Amino acid sequence: MLIYKQFTFDSAHQLPNVPEGHKCKNLHGHTYHLTVYIEGDLNPKLGWVMDFSDLKAVLKPILDQLDHNYLNDIKGLENPTSEVLVVWIWNQIKPALPLLTRLELKETPTSGAIYEG
Numbered sequence: 001m002l003i004y005k006q007f008t009f010d011s012a013h014q015l016p017n018v019p020e021g022h023k024c025k026n027l028h029g030h031t032y033h034l035t036v037y038i039e040g041d042l043n044p045k046l047g048w049v050m051d052f053s054d055l056k057a058v059l060k061p062i063l064d065q066l067d068h069n070y071l072n073d074i075k076g077l078e079n080p081t082s083e084v085l086v087v088w089i090w091n092q093i094k095p096a097l098p099l100l101t102r103l104e105l106k107e108t109p110t111s112g113a114i115y116e117g
Contacts, residue, residue, distance in 0.1 A: 007034045013071040013080045030107040037102035082113040
């Protein structure tokens with residue numbers, strides 16, 4: 001069974017390694033949309049794979065660190081592209097979520113990155 005939970009957070013960043021004149025070299029922000037996928041067996045007694053409130057609890061400290069902050073100031077996110085950010089999030093939460101199978105991170109409605117470890 002595959003379940004998912006969606007989260008949003010707002011952050012500012014700039015991409016320091018893009019060429020001069022690239023608009024993403026300037027400070028700007030996004031409303032990010034993160035979807036966390038968990039895969040496992042359905043617990044016949046409880047009727048779920050995982051309690052969504054447990055999933056929220058794992059994500060809360062990470063989202064608190066990202067939300068309304070400047071990503072470039074966070075260790076490991078000095079060049080915070082969507083690809084770098086989704087891998088960083090994975091590495092933060094995977095130890096507490098062994099059933100984690102996929103993360104989708106959208107920085108705009110039409111752009112983002114998917115990471116499956």
